[in-house]
Amino acid sequence: MHTCYDNFHAGMFFEYSREKQEELIHRATRQGHAFSLETYLNYYTAENINQQYVYGRSKWTLLIAACFYRHENIVRMLMHRFKPDVDAVGNIKLDFVHDIMYSVSPLWVAVAVGHFGIVKLLVEEGNANVNHLSITRSSPLRAASYIGRLDIARYLIMHGADMKLVRDGNYTNLMLSAYRGHAHIVEYFLDKLGCDPNEFDRDGRTALHYGMDGDSIEVVRLLLKYGTKNISHNTISPLMLAALEARENLVDAFENYRCSDMEWIEAREILGATYANIESKNYNIDKAIEHITIAYKWRMEKNLPKASPSILPIEAFNYPQECQTLEEFNHILSESNTRLHIESLLIQERLLGQKNKRYRHAVRFYGTVLADANQYHASLQFWLYELNIRREHNINFDKWHLRGFVHMFSKMIKNNIDIISEKAILEILKALNDELANGSSNDHNLFTLFYLITVISHVSEEQRLSTYTIDIYRKLVIFVRANYRTKENSQHWTLLHLSMMIGLQGINDNHIISLCKYPCHKTIGLLLQCGANVDTVDSKRNTPLHLIAQRKCDTDNVLFIIDMLCNNFGAHSDCVNDQGKTPLETASNIRVKEHLRKKIGVGQLKCLCARFIQQTKVVFQNHHFPLNLVNFIEKH
Known part of the structure; x- marks a missing residue:
């Protein structure tokens, strides 16, 4: 058809x-x-x-x-x-x-x-x-x-x-259905197929952990009904996880299901600490007091006092010990909410442990709150405590972690804080040294080190840093000079090159640039005092003098830096880059050109000879000439 x-x-x-x-x-x-x-x-x-x-x-x-x-x-x-x-x-x-x-x-x-x-x-x-x-x-x-x-x-x-x-890592279909909140599938797997509710994945998590993540009260009740145990994963049990998330309905679902008295008590303590956590979306002082009070009453009723503190008093927290009785807890409530916040951190450290991500984040966040209130010294104590926890337990930093300290230092200088903790500066120097030695986010950490040098150059004018701190800093600069160059724009700059170019579009940090005008002569001077080579070259054989000569920013500042490089630290004004140009020949500003021309004058005889050898292409690279002489000629 x-x-x-x-x-x-x-x-x-x-x-x-x-x-x-x-x-x-x-x-x-x-x-x-x-x-x-x-x-x-x-x-x-x-x-x-x-x-x-x-x-x-x-x-x-x-x-x-x-x-x-x-x-x-x-x-x-x-x-x-x-x-x-x-x-x-x-x-x-x-x-x-x-x-x-x-x-x-x-x-x-x-x-x-x-x-x-x-x-x-x-x-x-x-x-x-x-x-x-x-x-x-x-x-x-x-x-x-x-x-x-x-x-x-x-x-x-x-x-x-x-x-x-199952998926890699023993991520079972039961775990997936629990996470997705499909109670009817979970019940079928448990009741008809006889799946083991206590099977755990590679990370030690059971279907109950996944049910908690999925926030399904029906799934949690089903799993508990079919014999799922409150098994801990990285010190966190499903019950504790519900308390950490302030999911009271999920906490209540565990009632009468194989939880010990201590598990119940500690869940209430964590629930109260979560409500007392300033960063939490569930922040609620009244609920915090309610649940911590319930925990103390259960301890008394069950005769389960807190064990003797195993954690030494913490300087960042102003050396308090966690309350042991309801009377002590009621007493701190009469002091201030601040003391309750500290109590919540002490509870989390005892029950979650220092390595726990949530606890560490809570410590750092509280420090941030203090910084926002201009309580910088107290804030630094919290941040340094969290930093030391990371270093003690070999926990990686993200690349902005250390930069945050430098931002805080710059705020302190701008807000005319008289003294910046030398201990804090030293700790960040050591941490940067470790990160650079480990090869972690090196370009970013080199910039962080550079910005910290700017901070130190401003701090050192206001307060006298100890010889020990300056020595650590000097060694770090030498270590960086020997091992690393930034790869910004494929130029392979040293820190001294970077100091000439910082502030240009795409190479800046607004927090630090608001502290001073770049290029910053204080930063450059401190780098040179601590061993930076004034005539070092980048991948295009530009010396720092080449780069500063090309800057089109504040001319008076550029001239001041040129004088410092040449007069104070002996920079060669007639070194040539890979195009055979001297700093004078790369400069575009007339005042800069005139200034550099005066620096050259008639020139030293050895420089003129070296330039003549280069221009007439005399062969000089052989074993008859010492290396330092070859290097000197190549600069010209």
């Missing part, structure tokens, strides 16, 4: 290029035009039925595309008429999953989009592999667990799906 139409359609199809033919085939699949697709494929090479098509971030076969767009009629036609490989894999990007899913089968895709009809068609008529695993070891059953389709999960189990197939 459709012979003429088919012939016309086929004729038109063959007029197109192969690329256009493939586009028509793929579009017909996506749009669900079964008749057009069948017509195209009748005149298309049969072996190309499993061809991969790229669409957006996805790369798939026609069968996978049909599954993705939920076209059951297309899937049926393809399977019946063209026999595609029902397990041929592809890569797809689902709207509800952040990452691309690699090497997924058509069945996995049909499950992920929740189309039961296509799932049955692939399994029953196509004999699809129900246990096929993607690159990340995700099975079709796992996809059903993710979207919460109990009907599909049951069907897959009935047709041989293996519940024991």
Whole structure:
């Protein structure tokens, strides 16, 4: 009946290029035009039925595309008429999953989009592999667990799906369903399949931990009902996790479920400490007092006093000890809210431990609050305490961690704080030294060191730093000079080069630049005093004098720095860069040119000789000349 139409359609199809033919085939699949697709494929090479098509971030076969767009009629036609490989894999990007899913089968895709009809068609008529695993070891059953389709999960189990197939790290389907809050799937896995609720992943987390993360009271109650234990992971049990998140309903869900009296008491203490935490979105002084008071009353009722403090008094906290009784707790409440905040930190340190990320963040945040209130000295105590915890336990810094100290120092100088803690400066110098030696974010840390040098150059005018601190600083500058250069703009600058260029667009830190005008003669002078080489060269053989001569900023400041380099530290004004130009020849400002011309004068005889050797191309690089003489000639 459709012979003429088919012939016309086929004729038109063959007029197109192969690329256009493939586009028509793929579009017909996506749009669900079964008749057009069948017509195209009748005149298309049969072996190309499993061809991969790229669409957006996805790369798939026609069968996978049909599954993705939920076209059951297309899937049926393809399977019946063209026999595609029902397990041929592809890569797809689902709207509800952040990452691309690699090497997924058509069945996995049909499950992920929740189309039961296509799932049955692939399994029953196509004999699809129900246990096929993607690159990340995700099975079709796992996809059903993710979207919460109990009907599909049951069907897959009935047709041989293996519940024991799990993601890397033993991240089970039960854990996934618990995290997603699918209580009906969780109950099916526990009640009908007999899954172990206390199985843990590579990190020691159970389904109960994941249920807590998913914030589902129904899932948590189900897991507890089926015997899940309150197992700790990195000193954090699920009950403690609920308290840390101030999820009172989840804490209450544990009532009558295998928790010891001490677990209950400590959960209330953490819950109170969480409410007393200034950074918490759940900050509530009244609730903090309520839950910590309940904990003390339970301790008295159960005769479970706190153990003797194992932590030495902390200087940053002003040396208090954690309260031991309700009377002591009521007494500190009469002092101030500040004392309650410190108490909450002491509770967290005892129960979570110093290495706990939440505790460390709470300490640093409280220091930030103090800094915002211009209580800089107290703030530094908290930050340094957190810094020392990291160093003691070998916990990595992010690259902005140490920079934050330098920002605070600059604020203190701008706010006319008389004394900046020498201990703080010394600690940051040591930490920077460790980070540079370990190769951590070196370019960023070199800039941080440079900004700290600016701070020290300003501090040293106001207060006398000890010989020990200056010695540590000098050694660090020499260490950096010997081992590191920034790679900014591929110039491979030393700290001294950087001091000439800082403040240009793209090379600055607004917190520090507001402290002084760059280029900063104080910073440059301190660098040179501590061993920086005044004639060092970058990858283009520019000396610091070359770079400062090219600056178009405040001319008086530039001239002052040129005088300092030449008069105080003996910079060679006739060194040439890789283009054979001296600083005078690279300068564009007339005043700078005149100033440099006076510096050169008639020139020293040895410099003139060196320049003559270079210009006349006399061969001098051989073993008859000492290295220092060769280096001197090459500069000219």
